[in-house]
Amino acid sequence: MARLLVAGATRPVLNRLPGLPCGVEIWRDEWKAFGDRSRNFLFRCHKPGGGVVLEAETHSLEGEIMKIVVVGGTGLIGQKLIPLLQEQGHTTVSASPRSGVNAVTGEGLAECLAGADIVVDVSNSPSFADEEVRNFFDRSTRNLLAAEQQAGVKHHIALSVVGADGMPESGYMRAKVLQEKLIEAGGIPYTIVRATQFYEFVGTILGANTRDDGIRLPSAMFQPVAAMDVAKSLAEVVGTPPRQGIANLAGPDAMPMDQFARRYLTLMKSPQVVITDPAATYFGMPLAERSLVPDRAEWLGELALEEWGAGQ
Numbered sequence: 001m002a003r004l005l006v007a008g009a010t011r012p013v014l015n016r017l018p019g020l021p022c023g024v025e026i027w028r029d030e031w032k033a034f035g036d037r038s039r040n041f042l043f044r045c046h047k048p049g050g051g052v053v054l055e056a057e058t059h060s061l062e063g064e065i066m067k068i069v070v071v072g073g074t075g076l077i078g079q080k081l082i083p084l085l086q087e088q089g090h091t092t093v094s095a096s097p098r099s100g101v102n103a104v105t106g107e108g109l110a111e112c113l114a115g116a117d118i119v120v121d122v123s124n125s126p127s128f129a130d131e132e133v134r135n136f137f138d139r140s141t142r143n144l145l146a147a148e149q150q151a152g153v154k155h156h157i158a159l160s161v162v163g164a165d166g167m168p169e170s171g172y173m174r175a176k177v178l179q180e181k182l183i184e185a186g187g188i189p190y191t192i193v194r195a196t197q198f199y200e201f202v203g204t205i206l207g208a209n210t211r212d213d214g215i216r217l218p219s220a221m222f223q224p225v226a227a228m229d230v231a232k233s234l235a236e237v238v239g240t241p242p243r244q245g246i247a248n249l250a251g252p253d254a255m256p257m258d259q260f261a262r263r264y265l266t267l268m269k270s271p272q273v274v275i276t277d278p279a280a281t282y283f284g285m286p287l288a289e290r291s292l293v294p295d296r297a298e299w300l301g302e303l304a305l306e307e308w309g310a311g312q
């Protein structure tokens with residue numbers, strides 16, 4: 001019997017596959033383990049007169065085909081997310097200044113949101129200066145939510161930072177909390193995914209803490225995650241109803257930041273030295289033991305640091 005893998009097809013696509021005779025019977029569907037995050041459909045296709053002509057398998061999230069606007073689609077997360085959404089069969093639009101859409105000024109928003117079902121906001125401020133980052137998330141979020149009201153968007157998904165509300169000394173974290181509050185009050189059904197620091201961002205953190213004698217870091221807990229795992233979690237959220245709340249995503253391993261940095265430097269074959277320094281800060285902000293790690297994570301990324309490093 002023929003076995004066909006129809007990667008990336010959703011149930012509606014499946015039912016409309018050209019050349020399939022009538023009578024598609026989905027005879028088994030199952031959630032795979034977290035690692036796959038996909039729904040598997042095994043189905044048989046019957047001839048009108050009886051007899052199975054085809055057995056086929058899809059793997060994709062179940063659901064409708066939707067128009068999904070990814071704000072910040074050219075960024076680190078956006079570039080990984082868009083192909084995952086397309087594999088699920090969705091129509092995607094990347095919205096950012098490079099494609100003529102500016103969430104801060106509102107330019108191009110109404111046009112690109114027309115007919116959209118979901119907006120995923122993975123944009124980021126070009127400047128991290130307190131006033132500018134606040135202005136970025138304030139204006140972009142207000143403009144997006146207003147345009148989403150007009151367009152009838154059914155789910156606003158935004159990416160924030162684990163523990164953002166516990167770090168008021170940081171202008172960046174204050175701006176992320178403002179973004180979250182605007183979303184919560186904005187009237188569009190929403191899900192906020194708070195992620196820990198990305199592996200891709202660890203080099204920047206170490207750079208900011210580099211002094212003449214080495215890299216000075218505290219031993220506060222740290223649980224970074226691969227950007228690809230962040231994109232996978234967002235792609236999963238797209239296929240589920242709005243949570244009207246916040247869900248945390250962290251990396252597979254939690255360990256003190258200084259230890260993690262040594263592991264990272266070994267991976268990068270760097271001769272730099274890490275000095276454990278309880279007074280060292282995170283971008284000027286003092287860290288408590290668990291400032292950067294979630295008490296409870298809805299998702300744990302799969303990629304360990306070394307596996308991620310092997311793919312770089």
Ligand SMILES: NC(=O)c1ccc[n+]([C@@H]2O[C@H](COP(=O)([O-])OP(=O)(O)OC[C@H]3O[C@@H](n4cnc5c(N)ncnc54)[C@H](OP(=O)(O)O)[C@@H]3O)[C@@H](O)[C@H]2O)c1
Nearest residue numbers: 072074075076077096097098102103123124160197198201
């Ligand atoms: N870095 C981390 O460790 C970390 C951890 C947790 C959460 N996060 C969150 O993850 C999100 C995404 O971060 P990222 O590192 O993937 O970002 P990124 O790579 O810096 O990408 C930023 C994106 O925002 C777009 N953008 C800039 N100005 C815009 C505007 N006015 N209107 C619309 N789009 C605009 C850029 O578009 P152009 O290319 O067109 O300029 C780009 O696509 C951020 O919200 C951040 O808070 C980050």
